[in-house]
Amino acid sequence: GPLSEQRLMDMKLGQLPMWLATCDFSPRGLLGGVQKAWSSYYDKYINVKRGGPAGISMLLAGYCLLSYGWNYQHISKISFLVSI
Amino acid sequence: MNLSFFDQFASPCLLGIPLILLSMLFPYLLISPQDNRWLSNRLSTLQLWFINLITKQLMLPLNKNGHKWALILTSLMTFLLLTNLLGLLPYTFTPTTQLSMNMALALPLWLATLLTGLRNQPSISLGHLLPEGTPTPLIPALILIETTSLLIRPLALGVRLTANLTAGHLLIQLIATATSVLLPILPSVSILTALILLLLTILEVAVAMIQAYVFVLLLSLYLQENI
Numbered sequence: 127g128p129l130s131e132q133r134l135m136d137m138k139l140g141q142l143p144m145w146l147a148t149c150d151f152s153p154r155g156l157l158g159g160v161q162k163a164w165s166s167y168y169d170k171y172i173n174v175k176r177g178g179p180a181g182i183s184m185l186l187a188g189y190c191l192l193s194y195g196w197n198y199q200h201i202s203k204i205s206f207l208v209s210i
Numbered sequence: 211m212n213l214s215f216f217d218q219f220a221s222p223c224l225l226g227i228p229l230i231l232l233s234m235l236f237p238y239l240l241i242s243p244q245d246n247r248w249l250s251n252r253l254s255t256l257q258l259w260f261i262n263l264i265t266k267q268l269m270l271p272l273n274k275n276g277h278k279w280a281l282i283l284t285s286l287m288t289f290l291l292l293t294n295l296l297g298l299l300p301y302t303f304t305p306t307t308q309l310s311m312n313m314a315l316a317l318p319l320w321l322a323t324l325l326t327g328l329r330n331q332p333s334i335s336l337g338h339l340l341p342e343g344t345p346t347p348l349i350p351a352l353i354l355i356e357t358t359s360l361l362i363r364p365l366a367l368g369v370r371l372t373a374n375l376t377a378g379h380l381l382i383q384l385i386a387t388a389t390s391v392l393l394p395i396l397p398s399v400s401i402l403t404a405l406i407l408l409l410l411t412i413l414e415v416a417v418a419m420i421q422a423y424v425f426v427l428l429l430s431l432y433l434q435e436n437i
Contacts, residue, residue: 164239172242173251182240182253186299189236193301196222196229201301 215383219376222303233303234311237292261288264423268430276437279430286315287426294375294418298411307379309372316367319429324360327436338435367428374421378414385410 137145149155171181194201222229242254250258265284269277290306297304305311327335339356340349385407392400 172253177252190299190301
């Protein structure tokens with residue numbers, strides 16, 4: 127219905143569970159969702175007339191944060207009491 | 211001295227799922243999709259200019275048959291460049307520090323150049339084993355030496371890339387550890403070490419780009435001999 131056609135960013139918080147129920151969670155649907163998210167980001171921040179370094183920098187900062195999250199378990203175990 | 215300095219090179223795993231594939235696919239996001247417009251966005255223009263530059267540079271010494279290799283060499287160059295540079299960001303994982311990956315890139319491509327040469331022009335390819343103008347008594351020794359040098363090429367290609375990147379990352383980590391440990395004890399020495407760290411990071415950016423270029427350049431040179 128009209129709910130599934132609205133974008134995620136235009137949702138109100140209370141409508142979120144209903145929107146999730148209309149989502150397509152098959153691998154193809156998830157891939158389509160990722161593709162849509164990426165093209166929205168690309169068209170908003172990078173594919174603009176007078177873009178600057180901001181679009182790519184946000185992407186790289188997100189990648190750094192993601193890598194930090196992946197490595198967190200390992201990093202938290204390093205002790206800073208190194209006796210040289 | 212703890213041995214945890216090498217842990218940054220361990221292949222990342224989340225709940226048992228190897229994440230190296232995602233790390234290898236991320237550079238693909240940074241390459242803008244081709245737009246058939248006349249004026250694309252600034253990122254596309256920049257990347258297109260760069261790809262044209264390296265393709266021209268690589269394809270100049272090759273003959274017409276060698277131009278079939280343009281796609282694979284240019285995409286290899288882009289991939290290595292982006293992967294090396296992305297590895298310099300904090301907390302990221304560089305797939306090219308893994309010897310397995312670099313050997314998987316170097317060995318098949320070198321073998322392809324060798325087999326192309328042996329298939330299409332066998333006597334010329336074998337003729338490369340003996341440089342011009344060698345004195346006759348030296349010929350057997352020189353053939354052996356040149357064969358060894360030929361067979362060691364893939365190993366050299368892979369290990370060169372691995373060793374350069376691994377050594378750079380290790381140095382950065384060591385000097386950064388020294389800086390942070392020295393900060394409460396001797397702030398002046400710590401600032402000096404921080405300056406060295408800055409210079410080292412600039413060097414590592416240069417090394418990342420140069421190593422990618424050298425890898426692809428050497429492959430194109432091996433191709434030149436054989437095509």
